[in-house]
Amino acid sequence: MHCNSLTANQTDHLENANSITDVAKKPPKWDIEEIKALLDKPFNDLIFQAQQVHRQYHNANAIQFSTLISVKTGGCPEDCGYCPQAARYHTGVDNQDMLSVDSVVEAASAAKAQGATRFCMGAAWRGPKQRDLEKMTEMINAVKSLGMETCATLGMLKPGQAKQLGDAGLDYYNHNLDTSPEFYSEVISTRQYQDRLNTLQEVRDAGINVCCGGIVGMGETRDARAGLIAQLANLSPYPESVPINYLVQVEGTPLHGTAKLDPFEFVRTIAAARITMPKAMVRLSAGRREMSESVQALCFLAGANSVFYGDKLLTTGNPEVQQDQALFDKLGMRSL
Ligand code: SF4
Known part of the structure; x- marks a missing residue:
């Protein structure tokens, strides 16, 4: 099939959809060759x-x-x-025990005052233990009562844990596939691709x-990026929210020193995510x-419509809030 446009089936489906959930319920299936063809297109066409x-x-x-803590x-x-x-790498990140509910609520209130509508809480675990989960449900409940959307990223979930989070008011659960199934073992060995898919299913259920x-x-490779997008787009339904990260190389991690990816490849990946998951927040x-600001602007042109806001991600830096505000003013973009 040619990828110059969506297929008739895909277009029909998109036109009949009224909400994120409607579209995500019955996503069109994408063949990996179609996604490779998208990524291979002349940049302007893509x-x-x-x-x-x-x-x-x-x-x-x-x-x-979104703001992340x-x-x-x-x-x-x-x-x-x-x-x-990761405990095994020596990166200079200081370990910190679980924050108190009060300090998380304070951070969420500050994020809300700066315009964030979604508050994401991340914990460096393989997966949460039951006692951790109980504290998380308290945090989720408290953040939700501020009128913000809640998101958590806590690692792999065992059966029943997602339901506890949902009952506490969790709106989104983040669990990334990271890369294509074929490239996955080059990056991670302590869990399998299927483990990730299982957690995603728990969340959906x-x-x-x-x-x-x-x-x-x-x-x-570019083909591996196509493989990642194919996995995401063919989840049934596809994710409501699709974060595309550009590797931040941290000294002490095995990927530090990896040859830098051309930013245009990053922009292409964003475009492929937008085309294959039209209703998702990318x-x-x-x-x-x-x-650069120019590359970020190209990402927005390619369909990115969500960013992390605030000075810090989990442990790595993020543009200053004022810098971001200036960029969005220049681009005439405003908060949803
Ligand atoms: S990405 Fe998450 S699961 Fe993997 S090492 Fe870091 S904190 Fe642990």
Whole structure:
């Protein structure tokens, strides 16, 4: 099939959809060859197509702001090759026990005052223990009562845990696929791709929205990026929120020193995510500080419509709030 446009089936489906959930319920299936063909397109054609899809389903000048807080930092037993929080890498990240509910609520209130509508709480665990989960449900409940959307990223979930989070008022659970199934073992060995898919299914079954994306710039090929997008787009339903991260290379992690990915490849990946998951919020996530304003603007043109806001991600830096405000003013973009 040619990828110059969406297929008739895909277009019909998109036109009949009224909400994120409607679209995500019955996503069109994407063959990996179609996604490779998208990524291989001349840049201008790809961006034009992505912008057309974007305008069909979103306000092209609106952006959603999420703020991320690390509620438990460092000391993680997993071996994700990009992560400064893995206990086995020596990255200078200080371990920090779980934050108190009060301090999380204080941070969420400050984020809300700065315009964030979604508050994401991350913990460096392989997965939460029951006692951790109980404290998390308290935090979720408290943040939710501020009138913000809640999101958590806590690692792998055992059966029943997603339901507890959902009952506490969790709106989104983040669990990234990271990369293609084929490239995955180059980056992580302590858990399998299928483990990730299982957690995503737990989240879906609990009725929680899925936030799931990946990281590019880890030394993968363009085909591997196509493989990641195919996995995401073919989840049934596809994620409501799709963070695309540009690897932040942290000294001490195995991926430090990886050849830098050309930023145009990053923009292409955003465009492919937008085209294949038209209703999703595509988030320009980690790595923004490494990007020029022009590259960020290209990402918005390619269909990114969400960013992390605030000076810090889990452990790595993010553009200053004022710098971001100035950029969005220049681009005439406003908060959703
Ligand atoms: S990405 Fe998450 S699971 Fe992997 S090492 Fe870092 S904190 Fe642990």
